Amino acid sequence: MISFASEGRGRAADGRTAGEVRPLTFVGDEGALLEALRAGHPGASAALYDRYADYVHAMLMRILGCDPEIGDLLQEVFLQALRSVGSVRDARRLKPWLGSVAVHVARGSIRKRSRRRWLQFRQPESLPAEAAPVADAETREVLRLTFDVLERMPADERIAFSLRFVEQLELTEVADSCRVSLATAKRRIARAERRFLALARSRPPLAEWLERSSRWREE
Numbered sequence: 001m002i003s004f005a006s007e008g009r010g011r012a013a014d015g016r017t018a019g020e021v022r023p024l025t026f027v028g029d030e031g032a033l034l035e036a037l038r039a040g041h042p043g044a045s046a047a048l049y050d051r052y053a054d055y056v057h058a059m060l061m062r063i064l065g066c067d068p069e070i071g072d073l074l075q076e077v078f079l080q081a082l083r084s085v086g087s088v089r090d091a092r093r094l095k096p097w098l099g100s101v102a103v104h105v106a107r108g109s110i111r112k113r114s115r116r117r118w119l120q121f122r123q124p125e126s127l128p129a130e131a132a133p134v135a136d137a138e139t140r141e142v143l144r145l146t147f148d149v150l151e152r153m154p155a156d157e158r159i160a161f162s163l164r165f166v167e168q169l170e171l172t173e174v175a176d177s178c179r180v181s182l183a184t185a186k187r188r189i190a191r192a193e194r195r196f197l198a199l200a201r202s203r204p205p206l207a208e209w210l211e212r213s214s215r216w217r218e219e
Helices: 030-039 044-064 070-087 091-112 137-151 155-166 171-178 182-200 204-211
Strands: none
Touching: 030 044, 030 070, 030 091, 044 070, 044 091, 044 155, 070 091, 091 155, 091 171, 137 155, 137 182, 137 204, 155 171, 155 182, 171 182, 182 204
């Protein structure tokens, strides 16, 4: 049974509580961690989880919002990663590769949703920390409408938009995370931005917020 332990994320993938499995340390050596993962070394999977759980959690949150399934999706990312870790040849690619697995899992979650549901929202700068109270009613409404718009967008466009404008990744990082060429990533981001603006401007509080933004103010 594969298991992960993390002091920051509660239960391990097999149901045990954090702290019951003591991961290898590896002291920041990604090469040693990758080698241990490939060799099936005891504790390597927990070490991978402890090192990158916060990173993956933050990426899922910025794509999906404060989704009640985030915990399960976080575990799914690492389960899928362990099944295919042999494909990683360069230890320096371990983190961005894990990010691409997270994007793949998030895309699957978006596409499986058969009905629209309301989300709770956090301000992007607060993720993935504990939710903080929204400053005012206008901000809360803007956040609600933003994720309402994102839920109406095709999965690939929603992900590209979230990675670029919420996660604030560089274009090359968006391409890597989505496992597409840089040109494809640019096209997706451009389509996503146009679609987001078209939908957002039909929602007055969000449209007014966009008009106050130097990036999205209409000419």
